[in-house]
Amino acid sequence: MAQKSSPAPLPPGPSKPALLDQKFWRHFAKNIWEKKPLLLKNVKSGLLEMGDAEIFDLLVLYSDRCRKLNNPEGFKFYIHGFKAEEEDVLQVLPVKKDKSLxxxxxxxxxxxxxxxxxxxxxxxxxxxxxxxxxxxxxxLYRHVGFPNRFSEMGLYLGNYRKTPFGVHVDSCGVFSFPVVGLKRFRLWTPDFVKKNPGLDRAFKYDKYKKNSQLLEVGPGDMTYWPSSAWHIAESDGSFSATWSLGVWVDQPHKEMFAQPLNDLLGSKLGSAGATVTTPFKSLHGATGEVTELPEAYLKSIDSLKNLTALELQETFLKSWMKHISLQGFKTIPRVDFKLSAKSRIQLRSDRSLILWQQALTSKDKFFFSFGGVLVESSKSSGLLKLVKALNAGEFCSVNSFLKGESLKRDLGSLQALADAGAFA
Structure with missing residues (x-):
């Protein structure tokens, strides 16, 4: 039975620019997100500045980085559908002499x-x-919620006729933006694939085409499909280059909640929490009944009982701050930036603030976070004033804020934030 739903372009007229305004995002969150695919023609967005020239420059920049490190991490290269060995990938990466995609x-x-x-x-x-x-x-996050994992940017280019790994499903919702050539994405619902498991990783699927949705997009267009959609890219052998934003939605709240709680318990249990065997008086009675816990468990229960509400709140606040300091991305750019007391610094972007909080369990302790890095500092009034000034958009002299006995310690904290990419 063919699918009844189909991607709904917004707005309807192909010649009218598709605005990613508040009306669009409200509609998207309510009717599209994690529900069904969407195709937008002629999108009006700053993202379209990332055209073929911009993508080529980024690609060469990252390729140069990989060559310098002699490590093609993040790259995969397929020849006639077969994945090349890592040591061969460095030989086929873009170079500046290519001039363009x-x-x-x-x-x-x-x-x-x-x-x-x-x-x-x-x-x-x-x-x-x-x-x-x-x-x-x-x-996106304001309307659908902040991802418990992350978003990441991917690039696919070549003249391949089908995605090298066949029909597949990811754990992320995907926004796709072609920059060169036309792109065709064929999609199936999870219910259909469950009834037709032969589609999994398939390259030959002619008999299933009538049950699929086909999205055809070109430069200036945008398409989206939910994390549950099985899909494959198709081509007639012409060259195409497409970048995408994948929003991973496969980490439930319980896992987000469990990790910081586990870390807190680890700190409370100390060396006892690292033991790999458990002393016991008896495992069970003669009938097999288990009636008592080993002493290690009883002590751990006491540790749980002794946790205060402030300790728990501070633990989760630190974890949340560290998580959102990546701005929802898997990674953010880092730069080599060596600081001294004489340095003059500013944030790399007014959209990328250094996050901070005062500890709930100690008025003299502060936490700072950027790019997934968490820094703890005591009696840091100068560092806090500097961070507030930077977040307000000021260009600051470090020695106007950091001085005295805490200078060396605060410089170390500031350097950790610099290493995470906080400063331009």
């Missing part, structure tokens, strides 16, 4: 009649365009 394609086409390059780590070097993504994701 099409120039890179011309070089690859001379070597391979069917290839696909995948990059999952462009955000590591995407400092200049980070704000464009943040502007988009801020609105």
């Amino acid at each position: 099409l120039g890179y394609h011309a070089r690859m086409k001379a070597l391979f009649s069917d290839y696909c390059l995948v990059c999952d780590e462009l955000l590591k070097v995407n400092l200049k365009k980070q704000d464009l993504l943040t502007e988009f994701t801020d609105e």
